[in-house]
Amino acid sequence: MREAIGPSAPGLARLDRQDVDRLVAVLGWLAEHPHSELSERELPVEGVDTKWYERHRRLVECLLPAVTGSQVTPRRHWPAFRVRLPGEPRDLRCDLEALRGLAVNASRVLICENLTTVITLPDLPDTVAVHGMGFAAPSLADVAWIREADVYYWGDLDTYGFQILGRVRAALPGIRSLMMDEETLDDWRGLAVTESNPYRGEVGHLTLTELRALSAVRAGDLRLEQERIGRDYARVRLFADLGPSPTA
Structure with a gap:
């Protein structure tokens, strides 16, 4: 965890209390559902939407392995016309x-x-x-x-x-x-x-x-x-x- 906190410290310092709570909730949900196969746009976490996740993706991806022991993160949205x-x-x-x-x-x-x-x-x-x-x-x-x-x-x-x-x-x-x-x-x-x-x-x-x-x-x-x-x-x-x- 210490290895993850160090690089994340500047980003964490910029968070207000609400965003800290959202970050904890996202990390908690992902830890409980490591194989959900949901994309980042689908995470069912209150107060979190696509724009929030995009702004804080680096924090989530840095901290998540320390929380879960896995490198698996939500899939990014697909940019191609479909x-x-x-x-x-x-x-x-x-x-x-x-x-x-x-x-x-x-x-x-x-x-x-x-x-x-x-x-x-x-x-x-x-x-x-x-x-x-x-x-x-x-x-x-x-x-x-x-x-x-x-x-x-x-x-x-x-x-x-x-x-x-x-x-x-x-x-x-x-x-x-x-x-x-x-x-x-x-x-x-x-x-x-x-x-x-x-x-x-x-x-x-x-x-x-x-x-x-x-x-x-x-x-x-x-x-x-x-x-x-x-x-x-x-x-x-x-x-x-x-x-x-x-x-x-």
């Missing part, structure tokens, strides 16, 4: 132009705001999952096989997630959202964090259900990243909300 086809499932990396050229007969498309979510999705019959690449998601309306499918969107429960959803619906008017409602926010509120710079502008093209969820998010300046929602919970909701395959 499309997940049903079946095996098959994962592809491609740009928008390549997406247009794919020979895909998709009855249903699920666009996810974050890449980790696409990669960890269960196999959804007759459904192609696409990483929406944040504010680039509206450009997917230029892909004919996406435009012609039943399209769903699943994003973060924060002001920017709803802003992206509104922009995507402006380009794809028939799109439906998943787990962007007050029920999901209430069920996982314990893992939400405070958004330091929320979007205060008007968000158009939202349903009444989505507007109520946006109001709840804004009331507490909350950010609940979609990866914080437990996989088992998400699996149940996905199969329930997507309904039967359009080709069934």
Whole structure:
């Protein structure tokens, strides 16, 4: 432990009490779940989100071996654009132009705001999952096989997630959202964090259900990243909300 504390001392000295508590909680959770196979974006620790982990990654990675005796750390998020086809499932990396050229007969498309979510999705019959690449998601309306499918969107429960959803619906008017409602926010509120710079502008093209969820998010300046929602919970909701395959 002494060998780890020495190099970590400058970083530890800069932490306030809340961040010390978060660091201890992260180290404790990782020590208790050494084989969870979760990425750093998915750690179910209160007060911790992706931005926190990115700021304190070096501290965690320095201290964790001393706590656990292992060099295993959470996987970093995958930076490549990703499309997940049903079946095996098959994962592809491609740009928008390549997406247009794919020979895909998709009855249903699920666009996810974050890449980790696409990669960890269960196999959804007759459904192609696409990483929406944040504010680039509206450009997917230029892909004919996406435009012609039943399209769903699943994003973060924060002001920017709803802003992206509104922009995507402006380009794809028939799109439906998943787990962007007050029920999901209430069920996982314990893992939400405070958004330091929320979007205060008007968000158009939202349903009444989505507007109520946006109001709840804004009331507490909350950010609940979609990866914080437990996989088992998400699996149940996905199969329930997507309904039967359009080709069934």
